[in-house]
Amino acid sequence: MSRDGAAFNEFFADYFPRLFRFTLRRVNDDQEAARDIVQAALTRGVRRLETYRGEASLFTWLCQITRRELSDHLSRLRREQTYVHRLVELEDDPHSRGILESIPADAAGEPDAVAHRDDLAARVHAALDYLPSHYAQVLELKYLEDLSMEAIATRLGVSVIAVQSLLARARQAFRDVGSTLLPSPGGAP
Numbered sequence: 001m002s003r004d005g006a007a008f009n010e011f012f013a014d015y016f017p018r019l020f021r022f023t024l025r026r027v028n029d030d031q032e033a034a035r036d037i038v039q040a041a042l043t044r045g046v047r048r049l050e051t052y053r054g055e056a057s058l059f060t061w062l063c064q065i066t067r068r069e070l071s072d073h074l075s076r077l078r079r080e081q082t083y084v085h086r087l088v089e090l091e092d093d094p095h096s097r098g099i100l101e102s103i104p105a106d107a108a109g110e111p112d113a114v115a116h117r118d119d120l121a122a123r124v125h126a127a128l129d130y131l132p133s134h135y136a137q138v139l140e141l142k143y144l145e146d147l148s149m150e151a152i153a154t155r156l157g158v159s160v161i162a163v164q165s166l167l168a169r170a171r172q173a174f175r176d177v178g179s180t181l182l183p184s185p186g187g188a189p
Contacts, residue, residue: 008046011042011046012042015042015058015059015062016038016039016042018059019038019041019042019062019063019066020034020035020038022063022066023037023038023066023070026070027070027073033073036073037066037069037070037073038066038069040069041062041065041066041068041069042062044065044069044157045061045062045065048065048157068154072151072154072155075151076145079146123178124178127174127177127178128140128174130177131170131173131174131177132173134166134170135166135169135170135173135174136170137156138152138156138163138166138167138170139167139170139171139174141155141156142167149163149164149167152167
């Protein structure tokens with residue numbers, strides 16, 4: 001093992017358990033969420049270690065990063081809960097239910113449609129895999145996690161203008177890669 005690998009393992013072994021305990025209380029003992037949050041915080045901390053100024057202990061600095069990750073996690077949970085609540089309200093509304101029930105069934109559940117959707121999803125994931133990681137990351141934050149430009153800027157530690165620029169370049173790169181991997185509008189790959 002390299003010295004860097006050994007140093008990282010020592011860093012992780014020292015800080016992960018403490019940050020895990022710090023986070024676990026704040027996520028109602030959800031161990032999986034705590035593990036994900038701490039891992040993201042440690043990753044961010046390692047990437048931004050050059051910004052550590054030593055004004056507080058390293059643990060305190062990592063706790064602050066963990067708080068930001070925790071805040072992002074809780075914001076995602078609130079968005080998901082709001083979305084589910086709105087869906088339930090729509091299902092319970094007699095007018096909405098009548099409209100939904102009057103829509104004729106489509107072929108979305110048919111084997112060919114499912115296979116086509118699965119194939120398209122695999123091609124989208126392949127296109128994302130071909131992109132530079134920072135392009136894939138910003139596209140996932142915007143379109144899969146549905147984060148605002150401000151939230152993405154905070155998550156990436158850059159300005160909103162930098163996010164807008166990065167997102168524009170990422171979209172173009174996705175289009176370029178996607179043109180070879182994704183089916184044309186007519187349906188043929």
